Amino acid sequence: MYDMKKILIVEDDPKDELLIRRSLKNAGLINPIVVANDGERALDALFPKDGSEGMQPALILLDLMLPRISGVDVLKKIRTEKRTRKIPVVILTSSDEPYDIDSCYTCGANSYVRKPVNFDDFSKAVERVGLYWILTNESPETECS
Amino acid sequence: MLFRILHNSSLRSKIAMLAVPAVLLAFALFASWVTQRQEQAFLNRTQIHMRFITGDFVNHHLKKNYELLERNGLQEIESYSTRYQEDAFNVLKEQLSTIGGVALLVDVSGTIKFSSDPEPERFRPVIDRVLVHAASGQEHGQFCTQPEDLPLGYLFCDTYFAPWQLNILYLIDRQEVTRELLHDRKLYFAGAGISALLTGLLLFFLINHFVVKRLTFLLGAIERLRKGDFSGRLRLSARDEIGRLATAFDEMTEQLEKITSAKDNFNHQLQAANKELESFAYSVSHDLRAPLRAVDGFSQALAEDYGDQLDVDARKYLDYLRQGAQEMGILIDDLLTLSRSTRGELNLEWVDLSLIARAVVDVLQERNPERTVDVTIEPDLKACCDKRLIKVALENLFGNAWKYTGKTEQAKISLTLTREDDKTIEIAIADNGAGFNNDYAGKLFEPFQRLHRKDEFPGSGIGLSTVQRIINRHGGIIRGEGQVGHGAVFYLKLPKERNSHV
Numbered sequence: 269m270y271d272m273k274k275i276l277i278v279e280d281d282p283k284d285e286l287l288i289r290r291s292l293k294n295a296g297l298i299n300p301i302v303v304a305n306d307g308e309r310a311l312d313a314l315f316p317k318d319g320s321e322g323m324q325p326a327l328i329l330l331d332l333m334l335p336r337i338s339g340v341d342v343l344k345k346i347r348t349e350k351r352t353r354k355i356p357v358v359i360l361t362s363s364d365e366p367y368d369i370d371s372c373y374t375c376g377a378n379s380y381v382r383k384p385v386n387f388d389d390f391s392k393a394v395e396r397v398g399l400y401w402i403l404t405n406e407s408p409e410t411e412c413s
Numbered sequence: 414m415l416f417r418i419l420h421n422s423s424l425r426s427k428i429a430m431l432a433v434p435a436v437l438l439a440f441a442l443f444a445s446w447v448t449q450r451q452e453q454a455f456l457n458r459t460q461i462h463m464r465f466i467t468g469d470f471v472n473h474h475l476k477k478n479y480e481l482l483e484r485n486g487l488q489e490i491e492s493y494s495t496r497y498q499e500d501a502f503n504v505l506k507e508q509l510s511t512i513g514g515v516a517l518l519v520d521v522s523g524t525i526k527f528s529s530d531p532e533p534e535r536f537r538p539v540i541d542r543v544l545v546h547a548a549s550g551q552e553h554g555q556f557c558t559q560p561e562d563l564p565l566g567y568l569f570c571d572t573y574f575a576p577w578q579l580n581i582l583y584l585i586d587r588q589e590v591t592r593e594l595l596h597d598r599k600l601y602f603a604g605a606g607i608s609a610l611l612t613g614l615l616l617f618f619l620i621n622h623f624v625v626k627r628l629t630f631l632l633g634a635i636e637r638l639r640k641g642d643f644s645g646r647l648r649l650s651a652r653d654e655i656g657r658l659a660t661a662f663d664e665m666t667e668q669l670e671k672i673t674s675a676k677d678n679f680n681h682q683l684q685a686a687n688k689e690l691e692s693f694a695y696s697v698s699h700d701l702r703a704p705l706r707a708v709d710g711f712s713q714a715l716a717e718d719y720g721d722q723l724d725v726d727a728r729k730y731l732d733y734l735r736q737g738a739q740e741m742g743i744l745i746d747d748l749l750t751l752s753r754s755t756r757g758e759l760n761l762e763w764v765d766l767s768l769i770a771r772a773v774v775d776v777l778q779e780r781n782p783e784r785t786v787d788v789t790i791e792p793d794l795k796a797c798c799d800k801r802l803i804k805v806a807l808e809n810l811f812g813n814a815w816k817y818t819g820k821t822e823q824a825k826i827s828l829t830l831t832r833e834d835d836k837t838i839e840i841a842i843a844d845n846g847a848g849f850n851n852d853y854a855g856k857l858f859e860p861f862q863r864l865h866r867k868d869e870f871p872g873s874g875i876g877l878s879t880v881q882r883i884i885n886r887h888g889g890i891i892r893g894e895g896q897v898g899h900g901a902v903f904y905l906k907l908p909k910e911r912n913s914h915v
Contacts, residue, residue: 281703287710333699362699362706364746365753366801383706 273326277303278310278342279360280334284383288329288360299326307337311345314352325355330377332361332368340371347376425625432620433613440609448598452591456568459590463570466508467583470516471572474501479576494577495526502527514585519543521578536567536584543571543580627655631662643670687756694752701745709738740871747875750805751860754883759799761911766794766803766840770828773807777815786815786824794830796838796907798887803907806883809876810842810903816870817846817901836909843902849895857893 275297279285285303292301302323304310310330314322328346332339339359346352358379359372372380379396419427478497482488498518505516506529518527519540525533569584627649637645643666649659712734720728770790778784796803811826818824825845832839849857849864856862858881861874877893880903884891888908895901 283707283710284703287706287714290710290714362702364749383702 274300274302274323276310276313276323276325276328277301278307278328278330278334278339279303280305280331284331307334307339307342310334310342311337314346315349322351324351328355328357329360330357332359332363332372340375343372343375343377424628425621428617428620428625432616433610436613436616437606437609440605440612444602444605448601451598452594455594456587456590459585460568460570462512463514463568463583463585466505466512467570467572467581470501470505470508471574471581474504475574475577475579475581477501479574483576488576498577498579499527502529505529513589514583517580517582517584519580519582521580526579536582539567539569539582539584540580543582623651623653624655627651627659631655631659634662634666638666638669643673690752691756694749694756697745697749702742705738705742705745709735709742712738744873744875747873747879751875751879751882754802754805754879755886759886760801761797761799764796764798764800764803766796766807766907767792767828769800769804770807770811773804773811774815774826776808777811781815784815784819784824786818786826789825789827789829791827791829791840794828794838794840795909796887797909797911798889798907799883802883802886806880806905807842809880810905813876814842814844814846814901816872817848817865818844819846819870821846831904832906837906838909839904839906841902841904843900845900848897848900849893850897851895854893854895858891 275292277285277288279288289301292299302313302325304313310328314325316322330339330342334342339361343357343359346355346357353376356378357376358381359377360381360383361368362383364382369380381396419430422430475498478501479488479494482490482493482497487493502516502518509516509529515528515530515533515536517525517530517533517536517540519525521544523540523544525540530536567584568587568590569582571583572581573579574581630649631647634645634647646663646666647659648663649656651659712731716723716728716731716735723731767790774788774790778786814826818826823845825843827841827843829841829843830838831841847865847870853864857864858878860878862878863872863874865872881891884905884907890906891903893901893903
């Protein structure tokens with residue numbers, strides 16, 4: 269049977285998680301979804317400590333404001349490991365601070381989507397993300413410090 | 414030329430250039446005055462001396478010999494009188510051999526009868542003078558002229574001996590008299606010159622020590638102060654003007670240090686407050702929006718997924734719920750923009766306002782593709798500003814123009830240059846929309862002030878105060894003019910250079 273590629277959602281707010289799942293479903297993305305509630309668990313899933321092979325998702329939706337390990341640090345780790353550096357990462361966050369946007373792109377985010385209050389917009393954004401993922405599935409070389 | 418050199422040279426070389434020569438000149442003038450006085454006194458004394466000698470000769474020797482002859486009645490006999498005259502004259506000649514000078518005995522006809530000099534004829538002009546004097550019938554006592562009257566460089570003294578009708582002339586070469594004096598004078602000048610030089614140097618070192626060095630010290634302190642080092646103090650103990658200057662300077666430095674440290678302290682507090690505000694705004698941006706997202710998102714889900722189970726009213730209420738949440742979201746966004754426009758560093762660069770305006774209008778058109786608005790933007794309007802912030806300002810202004818022309822037929826929006834000089838540029842953003850009552854123009858830029866009802870034109874009432882803060886941070890000025898039903902114009906005055914204010 270065809271093994272559907274997984275989508276990893278790193279999100280600490282369960283309500284947001286639910287809304288994201290719904291938007292993905294409405295956008296027609298029926299891939300299996302794995303959720304990590306914070307940065308630490310996201311890194312555990314991608315790079316298990318027991319040495320077993322980590323998860324290889326097709327897309328990572330990453331929140332920035334996370335407990336313990338921040339989204340930017342997770343992104344840095346993903347971009348430094350050879351196995352994961354080409355996975356598309358889309359930042360999903362409430363912040364539209366120029367500093368945050370800049371640092372995400374510097375660290376190799378493929379896209380930056382602001383979680384809007386209006387979920388019509390959000391659904392459209394997720395549709396765009398889905399399209400992007402299907403079309404390219406490529407990650408740029410990064411210059412993250 | 415000299416003035417220019419003096420103007421540019423240091424105080425020390427000025428003193429060296431002026432003080433030393435000035436003292437030397439003063440000493441030279443003084444020395445020449447003193448020596449002249451000295452010479453005059455010397456000559457006067459010599460003349461008195463000469464008078465005494467001739468007087469002595471006439472009164473003692475000549476008169477004695479005459480009386481001797483007179484007693485014997487031989488005074489009229491030529492040979493006797495000549496011999497006795499010669500005797501007396503020889504005594505005088507003897508005296509002259511030690512004290513110098515020339516003596517002449519001349520009779521009334523001008524014949525030189527005796528002379529101590531082998532060439533007495535060279536004194537003829539003097540003799541003539543004396544005879545003129547005698548002929549004019551003036552009293553013929555002792556008679557000395559000033560040396561200037563003599564054609565020869567001689568001092569002279571004349572006495573008349575009436576019984577034999579003889580003129581006794583006594584002359585001394587002036588140079589002979591003053592030779593010794595001249596020798597002394599050379600020594601005197603040398604001494605005076607050296608002491609003048611020493612005095613000049615002393616003066617130089619005194620001024621250097623008490624004025625120039627202290628001024629240099631003061632200058633160094635001012636230089637340090639200029640570089641922002643407030644720790645130095647001069648602490649001059651002197652009580653003269655420079656000392657007082659130094660004391661005043663110390664006091665001033667102390668005050669400056671206090672003010673600066675207070676200012677630094679204030680700046681630190683301000684920075685801390687700014688940082689706090691920044692993190693506050695950041696968490697507001699993130700945390701305040703999360704619940705709203707839940708409200709909006711789930712009410713949307715409810716409407717979409719369970720809409721068929723709800724009646725019309727319930728769906729309407731759900732719509733109101735979503736509208737409220739979205740308005741709240743816009744309000745939070747606007748507040749964030751307002752707070753962001755007043756904090757953070759200004760990243761000044763040369764910005765093409767026309768290009769930004771065009772991009773802003775393109776976004777507006779994209780959002781409302783059904784609208785037809787006649788937009789004219791004058792090209793190449795440039796100012797020195799923060800690109801990101803000025804874009805926010807133009808977004809707000811064009812957004813307003815776009816919004817308030819929403820009910821206007823043949824809507825027009827324009828960006829034009831109204832005034833420009835070397836340092837500033839003034840542009841105007843005009844529309845022919847709803848406008849506003851000019852009486853309320855002053856309230857335009859106050860936060861949450863709205864001149865229209867929300868159901869007419871939506872908005873948070875924060876946009877223009879954000880614009881004003883952005884323009885003010887650039888050192889610029891914004892003002893608005895309006896007329897109800899005829900549109901509004903906003904004038905922006907912006908600097909064209911860094912650190913310049915309009």
